[in-house]
Amino acid sequence: MARRKIAPVLADFSGELRALARLDVKNQSQLSASAKRAQLVLSTEAIFFRAFRAYENFLEDAFVLYTLEKPTLRGQVPTSYLSAENFNHARELLRSGKRFLDWTNPETVIERAETFVKGGGTVKSVVASAKQDLLDMKAVRNHIAHNSEESRVPFEKLIRRVRGTTPIRPVQPGDHLLAQVRGGATGSYYLDYYLNRLSDIAEAIAEK
DSSP, X not given: OOOOOHHHHHHXXXXXXXXXXXXXXXXXXXXXXXXXXXXXXXXXXXXHHHHHHHHHHHHHHHHHHHHTTOOOTTOOOOOBSOOOSSHHHHHHHHHXXXXXXXXXXXXXXXXXXXXXXXXXXXXXXXXXXXXXXXXXXXXXXXXXXXXXXXXXXXXXXXXXXXXXXXXXXXXXXXXXXXXXXXXXXXXXXXXXXXXXXXXXXXXXXXXX
8 A cells, every 4th residue: 555654654554563462471471380381482483474564565655655755753864866757657667577676685775775865864874873783673573474494594693592402402483582581571472572672663754
């Protein structure tokens, strides 16, 4: 669906994140028993995957709007290097015949922002500042989606870094998402942390 302003794009994304956060709270209360651990792990993976997919959609919509020189929430108008007639035309020009564009890789997104928006706009600055968290979330997202050798390597690298050691047993993405954030506040676990980061990133891109 073609969008006209950044405000409803952010509102839709924020609303979905809130709904997913509420679902997580419900799952935590109903599936906390050890006998239901496997179900909680799968449910947590599904929540994160949907949240990250929603972020990808938000980022694409926001980027297309900025290539059409639509203002941020603060009224800043980006300068676009793309000459498009409307939202759908801009999206097709960005795709350049590809079936879809990758919005999961922060380096690719930064390069795209530099190519199509003067100075890269808020997309470049925000994504660059959140690069490590976005790479971590991409590793989790890809391992949930593919569960392949290619996805396992970056995911296990993430696990070793955040835990400071190599786990004895393989760690599933859901296990990581339910684990306490190292050095974080008491009760802070990675799914909650990632949902909050995605919210912060989106608001910064929209300049809320």
